[in-house]
Amino acid sequence: MTDKKKKAKDYVSLEILNTDACPRYVLKLINGITIRTSPFWMRNRIMKCGMRPINTIVDVTNYVMLELGQPLHAFDYHKIRGQRIEVRLADRETAFRTLDGEEQKLLQGDILICDGEGPVALAGIMGGENSEISETTEDVALESAYFNPLYIRKTTRRLGIKSEASLRFEKGIDIDNVGFAAERAIYLMNSLSGGTVIKGEREVHEKKELKTLFITYSRINGLLGTHISQRDITKILRSIDLHIKKEGEEGLLITIPNFRHDIAEPADIIEEISRLYGYNRIPATRPVSLLSAHKWSTRDAVLNTTKEFFRGAGFFELINFAFFSEKDMEYFLVSPPDERTAFVSIMNPISREYAVMRTLIAPGVLKSIAYNMNRGARNLRFFEKGKVFFLSGEGRPYERTALCFAMTGREMEFFWRDQYSDYDFFDIKGIMEGLMGAFGVTFSLQKTVEPFLNPQRAADVFTGGMKAGWIGELREEVLKSYGIEQSIYCAELQFDIILQKVKLEVQYHPIPRFPQVTRDFSFFIDDSIPVETVINRIRGASPLITSVGVFDMFKKEKRSISFRVIFQSYEDTLKDETVNRLQEIIIKELTNIDGISLRA
Missing domain, CATH: 3.50.40.10 (Phenylalanyl-trna Synthetase, Chain B, domain 3)
Structure with a gap:
């Protein structure tokens, strides 16, 4: 009514x-x-x-x-x-x-x-x-x-x-x-x-004139590589309510209706013609152009080698957004004046969760891990290479290249012959050593200062006297913020620093003609002394020492650690007198350090 x-x-x-x-x-x-x-x-x-x-x-x-x-x-x-x-x-x-x-x-x-x-x-x-x-x-x-x-x-x-x-x-x-x-x-x-x-x-x-576009027949057929007739072109356009205002010998003046927001230029009209004409009817042709060989820069070669290394180690690559939320740094317990809290804001963010450019890749990796865990996946290995963004003291944005990789769960859930244990710090440290070894980069680990890492199972990574990143187990409170209930071992490196130390030249070393000599050493070492410090002291005792490793460790009243040292000469066979002399040098070098004594 x-x-x-x-x-x-x-x-x-x-x-x-x-x-x-x-x-x-x-x-x-x-x-x-x-x-x-x-x-x-x-x-x-x-x-x-x-x-x-x-x-x-x-x-x-x-x-x-x-x-x-x-x-x-x-x-x-x-x-x-x-x-x-x-x-x-x-x-x-x-x-x-x-x-x-x-x-x-x-x-x-x-x-x-x-x-x-x-x-x-x-x-x-x-x-x-x-x-x-x-x-x-x-x-x-x-x-x-x-x-x-x-x-x-x-x-x-x-x-x-x-x-x-x-x-x-x-x-x-x-x-x-x-x-x-x-x-x-x-x-x-x-x-x-x-x-x-x-x-x-x-x-x-407020009425506005409809948009018009002029397009020539030659451009349509030239771009598609076809010989569509003028009659067929006009029939196709009229079938989708594109009004032909003027039809000439060379081309068409077309009026675009208001509901076609997707048509803004002649190429859009050509796309509609090709779609309705049939992609299967358009002949396939090879482009004619000169092909030039691509020369890889050192940076590109290193990045490509990095991806190949991680794929070979069973990792899956992530590609996340280069922005995150300010809350991510709160979840990681990072607070001012840390440079990672100086965010580059986005003027028109796609959502509140992506309001600033990221200063750390790890939050995005954790979100991907949480997403996969919520769908039943428990054994995960991920890596991501990308940019992180900061503000300088003058308020100007700048960027760095970073690399993050993480492991959680175990290598295999079950196996008929062996029982696999959960990943631990030494698993991710082994990945770090393999990566650095592939680039010929020497690095050291020191006690971490990162607030989001478990200090008992984490370290900061140094190379050439500069901090290049961190590695270790993430704190439980950090993981709870992302809804993760199992341990995550993660590392993030400033790849620009690593890149400065890379040695891509491969040097040939002949197989030794002379036998190697192995000696074992056992020491009581205080908990305050890092094992890496002891290993470096042993290596520095002589250029004839080619390998040092830990093969046993236990703790009752004191921490006892056993090292296996390999001596090797490329010039002649080592005599017992030479090795014994080096053995005494190693023992004296270590026992002079407070907190280290030889185990009887």
């Missing part, structure tokens, strides 16, 4: 203060409706599309959105203060409570739907609590509008809100469909909830 006496302009006023943000807005009204449960056919279709039925009015707006692709919003007419609707950009920071009960902090430039006193909806994203449809609603004001996708996308990413409406507005809707969608929704509301439709509507529509 339609009330022909009163018109929409008698009930509400409408003003658009920024037509760039909202070039078209339609407002229709219906009075005397009754809130009911929607019929089964509508509820069933809405649920199958992944949405929740609520009542006839709200369900109609969702149904028409799913049906036509045009988001709609229904206001309780009596909650519109001053019987006025105004579409404008926020001019200052504003607090607004949306339908989900969340308090949103709006900034200057967000599109607002306002009544006579303040905001009633966040345009194109979500309505407000102060104007929502309730069980007592009798009169409804229906909004159907076109909002600029750039404004909607910027606001949703900053606020972290995603709705069915915002997803459609972000991608762009058909501005010519706005009025029809409103008519369709009002008809369904009237059919399902009764009431009287108010004649006419309030509308603001």
Whole structure:
């Protein structure tokens, strides 16, 4: 039923203060409706599309959105203060409570739907609590509008809100469909909830000329390598509602309809022609060009060798975003003035979780581990190479190359012959030694100062007197922040520092012609003395020492460690007198250190 006496302009006023943000807005009204449960056919279709039925009015707006692709919003007419609707950009920071009960902090430039006193909806994203449809609603004001996708996308990413409406507005809707969608929704509301439709509507529509593109036949066939006739080209274009404004001997002047947001240049038209003509009908041709050999730089060669090393060691490569959240550094217990808390902010982040450029790769690796664990994978080995970003003292951003790798679980869950144990510090240390050995880089480990590592099973990595990274077991509280319940051994290296020490030249060493001599040493060593310090002292005793390793360790009252030392000469056979003399030098060198004594 339609009330022909009163018109929409008698009930509400409408003003658009920024037509760039909202070039078209339609407002229709219906009075005397009754809130009911929607019929089964509508509820069933809405649920199958992944949405929740609520009542006839709200369900109609969702149904028409799913049906036509045009988001709609229904206001309780009596909650519109001053019987006025105004579409404008926020001019200052504003607090607004949306339908989900969340308090949103709006900034200057967000599109607002306002009544006579303040905001009633966040345009194109979500309505407000102060104007929502309730069980007592009798009169409804229906909004159907076109909002600029750039404004909607910027606001949703900053606020972290995603709705069915915002997803459609972000991608762009058909501005010519706005009025029809409103008519369709009002008809369904009237059919399902009764009431009287108010004649006419309030509308603001800033019409713009349709975009036109000129394209030549030669360019179409030249780019596709085909001989499509002019008749076939025009037939294809008309079949997808591309209006041919002018047809000439050389080409076509084409009018692009508003619903084709994806057509912006001639290449887009050629793509449509090729798609409908049939990719299978386009002949395959080889490009004719000169091929030049690619010469690898030292940096590229090292990075490629790194990937080959990790793939050979059973690791899978990760490729994550180069940004994360400031909370990631809080989870890693890193606080100012650490340089890793000087973030490079992103002006238009895709979400709150990716608001700053990363200063550490490890958080992204942990998220990937957590993702895989949540899907049943427990034995994981990952690595990632990428950039990390910092702010200089002058506030200028700069970047470094970093490498992160992590291990968790065990090598194999079960095996018929042996029982595999969980990964430990020495497993990831072995990977580090293999990587450094592949590049000819010598490194040392020192007591870690990183707050996110277990100090008993971790160390900082040094090469050439510079700290190049860290390695070890991550603290339990760090892992809990990412929902991980099993131990993770991780390492991260500043690859730019490693790159300076790389030696890619391979040197040939002949197989020794003379036998080697092996001697074992056992010492009591205080816990405060690192084993690596002892090994370095032994190696420094003579150039004839080619290998030093630990083969036994136990602790009762004191810590006892046994070393195996291999002596080798490439010039002649070593005599016992020579080896005995070196043995005495090693014993004297070590026992002169406080906290080390020879075990009898």
